Amino acid sequence: MSERAKAQEETRQRIVEATMHLHEEIGARATTISAIAEKAGVQRLTVYRHFPDETAVFQACTSHWLSLNPPPDPASWGSFDDPRRRFDAAVTAFYAYYASTRRMWVSSHRDVAEVPALQGPMAEFAGFVAKVAADLTGAFKIGENRAQKVEATVGHVLAFPTWDDLEQRNIPDSVKVGLAGSWLNGVLGS
Incomplete structure (x- = not known):
């Protein structure tokens, strides 16, 4: 895997994990793209680059959470x-x-x-x-x-x-x- 692809995958994973933690801490209703970006240490645009909408990031979050639980x-x-x-x-x-x-x-x-x-x-x-x-x-x-x-x-x-x-x-x-x-x-x- 190239360094760029590896970095993109790491960023994507940080976004998914940030979403998962926010869902657990404050709930899905209160979790905004801005909050996800802040918790993941990225810009909002970066979240949208990896996930076109809220549904996509929530699906990735659910899949990740279920893989852990x-x-x-x-x-x-x-x-x-x-x-x-x-x-x-x-x-x-x-x-x-x-x-x-x-x-x-x-x-x-x-x-x-x-x-x-x-x-x-x-x-x-x-x-x-x-x-x-x-x-x-x-x-x-x-x-x-x-x-x-x-x-x-x-x-x-x-x-x-x-x-x-x-x-x-x-x-x-x-x-x-x-x-x-x-x-x-x-x-x-x-």
Whole structure:
């Protein structure tokens, strides 16, 4: 790689990291191109040279953040034959993930309605959570009517706002997972 290309890539990376830190610190809604440029130590024009618009820089930021903070891997609980153990393992993994990435999720959930560039990535993550909920529900041998209720409950349990509400109430992690299991038991009729 030539020195010029290397310098351009380093500048681009500084812009992406500056955006990521600003999103986490002040939120996407308050993050301006000027603030990104200042935090990255470049001119506004330099930001625009690397990213034609806010959506492009937000997409690069999201990709970078997810590469550093990948969501829980369904393979980590997929080996459990018992659907209840699978559920508990998935909830534990999601709650540990949310605990380690809380700042970004809080600001993203707060700002998503007002920042169009954030809506796509948030919808993608919601789709991922919905797929995990459907897969976890499918492991239970239940009728279609109960399956809808179980899937809705599991989706609610896995959603960041549910975890965050419990976190704000200072509920310990093991109790959070136990509560989730109680909700599941209730809808399963156990």
